[in-house]
Amino acid sequence: MAMGLSTAKPYRRRLFLLLLRCTRTAEPSPKCSHHHPLSCSSPAAAAEPTHLRCIFRPGDPNRFVPGIPDAFWGVRQFSTSVDPISSGDKNLERIFIQNMPVKPIVVDGVDAVPIEDERKEEVDTVVANAEEGKDELCGGKVGDLYKLEGDLEVRQEKEQSEVEKEAWRLLDRAVVSYCERPIGTVAANDVTAANQALNYDQVFIRDFVPSALAFLLKGESEIVRNFLLHTLQLQSWEKTVDCYSPGQGLMPASFKVRTVPLDGSNEAFEEVLDPDFGESAIGRVAPVDSGLWWIILLRAYGKITGDYALQERVDIQTGIRLILNLCLSDGFDMFPSLLVTDGSCMIDRRMGIHGHPLEIQALFYSALRCSREMITFNDGSKNLVRAINNRLSALSFHIREYYWVDMKKINEIYRYKTEEYSHDAINKFNIYPEQIPSWLVEWMPDKGGYFIGNLQPAHMDFRFFSLGNFWAIVSSLATPRQAEGILNLIEDKWDDIVGRMPLKICYPSLEYEEWRIITGSDPKNTPWSYHNGGSWPTLLWQFTLACIKMGRPELAQRAVAVAEKRLPNDKWPEYYDTRSGRFIGKQSRLYQTWTIAGFLTAKMLLENPAAAAVLTCDEDLELLQGCACSLSKNTRIKCSRLAAKSQVVV
Numbered sequence: 001m002a003m004g005l006s007t008a009k010p011y012r013r014r015l016f017l018l019l020l021r022c023t024r025t026a027e028p029s030p031k032c033s034h035h036h037p038l039s040c041s042s043p044a045a046a047a048e049p050t051h052l053r054c055i056f057r058p059g060d061p062n063r064f065v066p067g068i069p070d071a072f073w074g075v076r077q078f079s080t081s082v083d084p085i086s087s088g089d090k091n092l093e094r095i096f097i098q099n100m101p102v103k104p105i106v107v108d109g110v111d112a113v114p115i116e117d118e119r120k121e122e123v124d125t126v127v128a129n130a131e132e133g134k135d136e137l138c139g140g141k142v143g144d145l146y147k148l149e150g151d152l153e154v155r156q157e158k159e160q161s162e163v164e165k166e167a168w169r170l171l172d173r174a175v176v177s178y179c180e181r182p183i184g185t186v187a188a189n190d191v192t193a194a195n196q197a198l199n200y201d202q203v204f205i206r207d208f209v210p211s212a213l214a215f216l217l218k219g220e221s222e223i224v225r226n227f228l229l230h231t232l233q234l235q236s237w238e239k240t241v242d243c244y245s246p247g248q249g250l251m252p253a254s255f256k257v258r259t260v261p262l263d264g265s266n267e268a269f270e271e272v273l274d275p276d277f278g279e280s281a282i283g284r285v286a287p288v289d290s291g292l293w294w295i296i297l298l299r300a301y302g303k304i305t306g307d308y309a310l311q312e313r314v315d316i317q318t319g320i321r322l323i324l325n326l327c328l329s330d331g332f333d334m335f336p337s338l339l340v341t342d343g344s345c346m347i348d349r350r351m352g353i354h355g356h357p358l359e360i361q362a363l364f365y366s367a368l369r370c371s372r373e374m375i376t377f378n379d380g381s382k383n384l385v386r387a388i389n390n391r392l393s394a395l396s397f398h399i400r401e402y403y404w405v406d407m408k409k410i411n412e413i414y415r416y417k418t419e420e421y422s423h424d425a426i427n428k429f430n431i432y433p434e435q436i437p438s439w440l441v442e443w444m445p446d447k448g449g450y451f452i453g454n455l456q457p458a459h460m461d462f463r464f465f466s467l468g469n470f471w472a473i474v475s476s477l478a479t480p481r482q483a484e485g486i487l488n489l490i491e492d493k494w495d496d497i498v499g500r501m502p503l504k505i506c507y508p509s510l511e512y513e514e515w516r517i518i519t520g521s522d523p524k525n526t527p528w529s530y531h532n533g534g535s536w537p538t539l540l541w542q543f544t545l546a547c548i549k550m551g552r553p554e555l556a557q558r559a560v561a562v563a564e565k566r567l568p569n570d571k572w573p574e575y576y577d578t579r580s581g582r583f584i585g586k587q588s589r590l591y592q593t594w595t596i597a598g599f600l601t602a603k604m605l606l607e608n609p610a611a612a613a614v615l616t617c618d619e620d621l622e623l624l625q626g627c628a629c630s631l632s633k634n635t636r637i638k639c640s641r642l643a644a645k646s647q648v649v650v
């Protein structure tokens, strides 16, 4: 989509007679009367020098960050957004830059262990295990890194296949630079569609994740570090959509590096980072998943590189808090799941996934798990840590209990009574059994099950959505039994979900009246195309992660083999169409970066399963106990004992 320079924002770089200077310029607000905190009328901005400089970071007087403009701090200090309301356990303190000395991480009821000591212990244990020739993993802890590095060396000596070599060449070609540093990868490099680039020439946050992992696993971390830091700067943007400012913690869906003439001169140019928070996106949807992916990637970066100093930085800690602040703030919600509009994630068009879609819930759960590990504990963050723990407990209970379907559950729903008015209703959401779609009755295997796509009052969306189910496994949102059940279902329904190209984004597609009403007659999302039952090879790496976690890498291997045969010949398309994924997608971009990177990451994970272990989260029994206890203590809220038990008995 075309983004006029009127939306260009203040972080700029000058190219002037080969002298590189990072600078900022002031932007008048295009239509509304908002003042950007850093506009020329702002005293803070006026006082700023405009040349490349080292940046002082509050909270760490001895360290300077070269090349990262300090506008970031100015924006936060001059924000005009409203404080979150404080009350009870959900109370989140106003988030501003403060001095936050690094202190030990403490979770409620757990003794304080200085983080450095804890890590040292873990590293010592891994070294000791290695010495004893032990091969087990340590549940994705720090020590895995050392093991991983050893394996990576072995891998680098291995001969790459021709397909892998081509994929690496293409991935390297997709790298985007800013201030002469790699900062991300472009969504697609399709010369055949150059005149319809839309926003495929941008760096998407969600698309970059598999690229980042491929680079990290290859031992190249600079691009990921730059990406994390620069997208953090974008987060603090003062955004407006038709005179309304969305939340401060929102991460953009994508950004573009633009080179523009400086002050109308043809001799001087500057580079501008131009983000899209949804204000230009088709349908104007807020990319809720971007911040969640950013947190997930931040943890992966630390785990793989061992550079934990990055996540401990004050600006990064603030970034995490701002994202969580948005997700955890009080609203009208009755459920612990996150309430979003349609198209707020990978499926970024209207597809009937408004409300509480599984994909967002699984990524939300993952991001909460990752944040809990990374948040520096101090007086300012203890309420946040408590809020995270409470939400994790409630969310896992909610999803495990109400989103899960298998043969037994479908039969229960089939026999539901409706219109139950009481605290101990069985059919809590008043689901009418007539809603059970006819395809499901035949489709559901005897063994296995899955999490449904969405749950609302009187509505269950029974479609199978791959990404949400994979991340439920990866993050341990699913019980081990449920995780096993999801993989059983995929194996049983291989032709439907993998077919001739892994993997179906969702199954089945919406057809006829449903398509007309739910998609709004979207010609891009016709049945078995694009988001409506299309096949997306980028989902491979996420499937691989889930399979390795569950000790079933052979399933992923089978799927990767299917993809490997076609992707290079088909020029690495974005997606495939038809029920079995036989055709290259109608409007599919070629040389789509996350197809390429997803394939490489899946390959690398299969060759080095230890790497997968550092990207997943194990079951946390304490979280489950928390939920079961509070349920039984509270007499007003009757939650079936069986339900609480199903959380713990896994």
Ligand code: GLC
Residues within 6 Å of the ligand: 187, 200, 204, 206, 207, 345, 346, 347, 348
């Ligand atoms: C499409 C996809 C979205 C992706 C973007 C860039 O809009 O729906 O998930 O991020 O393309 O590849």
